Amino acid sequence: MTAPAYFISDVHLSLNDGDQEQERRQHLYRFFDMVRHTGGTLFLVGDFFDFWFEYNHVIPKRYFDVISHLYQLHNSGVEIHFILGNHDYWTNDFLNGPMGMHVYPAEAVVDIDGQRIHLTHGDGLLARDTGYRLMRKILRSRITVFLFRWLHPDLGITLAQSASRISRKYNPPEGFDETRIEELSRYAAARWDEGCDMVVMGHYHLNRLHTTNEGKSFLLLGDWIYHYTYGKLEQGRLTLETWPT
Numbered sequence: 001m002t003a004p005a006y007f008i009s010d011v012h013l014s015l016n017d018g019d020q021e022q023e024r025r026q027h028l029y030r031f032f033d034m035v036r037h038t039g040g041t042l043f044l045v046g047d048f049f050d051f052w053f054e055y056n057h058v059i060p061k062r063y064f065d066v067i068s069h070l071y072q073l074h075n076s077g078v079e080i081h082f083i084l085g086n087h088d089y090w091t092n093d094f095l096n097g098p099m100g101m102h103v104y105p106a107e108a109v110v111d112i113d114g115q116r117i118h119l120t121h122g123d124g125l126l127a128r129d130t131g132y133r134l135m136r137k138i139l140r141s142r143i144t145v146f147l148f149r150w151l152h153p154d155l156g157i158t159l160a161q162s163a164s165r166i167s168r169k170y171n172p173p174e175g176f177d178e179t180r181i182e183e184l185s186r187y188a189a190a191r192w193d194e195g196c197d198m199v200v201m202g203h204y205h206l207n208r209l210h211t212t213n214e215g216k217s218f219l220l221l222g223d224w225i226y227h228y229t230y231g232k233l234e235q236g237r238l239t240l241e242t243w244p245t
């Protein structure tokens with residue numbers, strides 16, 4: 001894995017490709033151009049797609065241009081690592097097959113630029129997420145995936161689109177941010193104790209970088225809906241950057 005390393009999460013690329021979505025994608029492709037220019041490694045830290053489900057013979061065609069940009073980036077020599085999130089967990093053999101991406105169904109620990117990094121999308125980490133963790137188990141179970149796969153893709157993808165719209169409505173109110181960050185920081189500290197230097201996480205749509213005096217870092221990546229933030233690791237130093245929009 002070569003430096004610099006870039007980290008983005010929660011782009012939530014939509015299957016509804018209106019003007020706003022096209023504009024978001026243009027920002028993303030300009031970001032990809034920058035990564036191609038510097039070279040290095042790109043980490044997608046989950047919920048890159050708002051909905052990704054691979055059937056045995058079908059992938060969502062509304063993502064054709066995204067897929068093609070990712071493929072060009074891969075072909076230019078940039079290694080792409082995809083840590084799956086709660087919106088794009090259902091991969092099969094396409095992204096890590098012909099697309100040449102490294103796919104991680106749960107968290108990943110990687111060594112790059114002299115740093116050991118723990119990467120996780122971050123969903124289900126809070127104590128209050130008990131109900132969510134159960135739902136996640138069901139949604140990811142072999143039987144659910146098997147049954148969903150037998151729905152016609154036009155029906156399955158439409159169902160998933162409306163489910164994703166509903167789950168977006170139930171985001172916790174802003175006031176919880178500080179307590180959530182405190183709880184997530186404890187998770188990060190436990191990973192530091194295990195020997196990791198940096199913990200990088202998405203999901204919460206919060207952008208925050210905390211570095212201790214000992215040089216340990218915890219990065220919450222924000223998103224590409226409101227914040228357009230990304231992480232960059234260069235010469236052993238982790239920064240939180242904002243893409244100009």
Ligand SMILES: [Mn+2]
Nearest residue numbers: 047085086203
């Ligand atoms: Mn998420």
